[in-house]
Amino acid sequence: MPPVAPNPRKSPKLGFTFPPVHTRSRLASPSTPPPATNSPDVAKPAMSNMWQRILSGVVGAALLLGSIWYSEWTFGLLFGLIQALMLREFYRMMKELGFKPAAIVGISLSLIIFAAAFVYALVSNLLDIAQATDRLFVQELSHYLKWVRIEVVVIAFLLPLILFLREMYSWPREKQPFSPFPNVGVALIGLFYVTLPMSGLNMLAFGPTGYDYRRIFALLFLIWAADTGAYIAGKNFGKHKLAPSISPGKTWEGWAGGALLTLAVGWALGYLLPDMPLAHRLVAAAVVAVFGPLGDLAESMLKRSTGVKDSGRIMPGHGGLLDRFDAFLFVVPVLVVLQLLFT
Known part of the structure; x- marks a missing residue:
C-alpha cells in the first residue's frame, strides 16, 4: 500500500481546517471592487431621533405659543385645526379594528362645533363687557348669541340622524365584520372624546377683560x-x-x-x-x-x-x-x- 499523503489543510498545532487555497471570498472578488467612501451614491446617516424630537418640538412650540399670543383668531384657527387632526387620528385608529366611521362627516361637524364654541365664548365675553355701556350693541350681540345656541341644538339633534343616513346609503359593506350601528357609535365617541373637550378651550381662553x-x-x-x-x-x-x-x-x-x-x-x-x-x-x-x-x-x-x-x-x-x-x-x-x- 502506498503511503498516505498528509492532508495539507489540517494544522496539527491549531486544530482547525483552513479553506482551500483556490477558494475566493465573494466579498473580496476582484470583479467587484469595494465602493468608494466618497461616492455620492452612499447614503448619509439619517438625523437621529433625539435631534428630530428637539427640532420638531422647538418648531411646534414656537408655532403654538405664537398663535396663542398673537390674537384670539389665530388661537381659534390653530386649535380648530388641531382638534380636527386629532379626531382624524382617532378615526384612523378605529379603522385598525375594522370599524368604518364617517370620518369626513365627523371631522366636518367637529369644525362646526369648535367654531360655534369659539363664537359663543367670544360673543358672551363681549356681552359681559358691554352690558353697562351700550344697550344697542348688547341687543345685537344677544341676537348672534341666540343663533349660535340654535346652531348647537340643531347639530346635537341632527348629528345621529346624519350618521345613520350615511350608513343606510352605503349599506351593505363588503368585508365589514361590524354592523352599521357600531360605526355610528364610534363616530359619536370621537366627537365626545376629542371635539367637545378641545372646544372647551374657548371657554378658558376668555377672561373678564376679553381674550x-x-x-x-x-x-x-x-x-x-x-x-x-x-x-x-x-x-x-x-x-x-x-x-x-x-x-x-x-x-x-x-x-x-x-x-x-x-x-x-x-x-x-x-x-x-x-x-x-x-x-x-x-x-x-x-x-x-x-x-x-x-x-x-x-x-x-x-x-x-x-x-x-x-x-x-x-x-x-x-x-x-x-x-x-x-x-x-x-x-x-x-x-x-x-x-x-x-x-
Whole structure:
C-alpha cells in the first residue's frame, strides 16, 4: 500500500481546517471592487431621533405659543385645526379594528362645533363687557348669541340622524365584520372624546377683560410641568408601577414628582397671572396633576387596544397630535365645569 499523503489543510498545532487555497471570498472578488467612501451614491446617516424630537418640538412650540399670543383668531384657527387632526387620528385608529366611521362627516361637524364654541365664548365675553355701556350693541350681540345656541341644538339633534343616513346609503359593506350601528357609535365617541373637550378651550381662553392668551399659556405650562416632573422623578426614583397593564413605564413616584412640580408652577404662575388668586391657580394645578395623567393613560389604552405605537406621524419624533394633547382631553372639561360653577 502506498503511503498516505498528509492532508495539507489540517494544522496539527491549531486544530482547525483552513479553506482551500483556490477558494475566493465573494466579498473580496476582484470583479467587484469595494465602493468608494466618497461616492455620492452612499447614503448619509439619517438625523437621529433625539435631534428630530428637539427640532420638531422647538418648531411646534414656537408655532403654538405664537398663535396663542398673537390674537384670539389665530388661537381659534390653530386649535380648530388641531382638534380636527386629532379626531382624524382617532378615526384612523378605529379603522385598525375594522370599524368604518364617517370620518369626513365627523371631522366636518367637529369644525362646526369648535367654531360655534369659539363664537359663543367670544360673543358672551363681549356681552359681559358691554352690558353697562351700550344697550344697542348688547341687543345685537344677544341676537348672534341666540343663533349660535340654535346652531348647537340643531347639530346635537341632527348629528345621529346624519350618521345613520350615511350608513343606510352605503349599506351593505363588503368585508365589514361590524354592523352599521357600531360605526355610528364610534363616530359619536370621537366627537365626545376629542371635539367637545378641545372646544372647551374657548371657554378658558376668555377672561373678564376679553381674550387672554396668558390663561392658555398657564395651562400649557402646567401640563408641561406635569410631564417633565413625572419623567424626571420616574427615571430616577420610579419603582412602583402606576398602571402596568396600560403603560408599564409610568410609576407612582413619577406621578408624585409631576404633581409636586405642577403645584410649584401653579404657585409661580402668579408672576404671569397676578390678577388670578393663588387658590384658583393651585386648584387648576391640582386638576392638571390628577386628570392629566389619566388622559395620558386613556390614550395609551386606546393605542394598546388598536395595536398602534403612535397615533400619527405629524410631528417627527413625537408621534401624533393625539399623543401630544391627550392630557387636554381630561383636564379641559374639569376646568370648564369649575369655571362655570365658581366664576
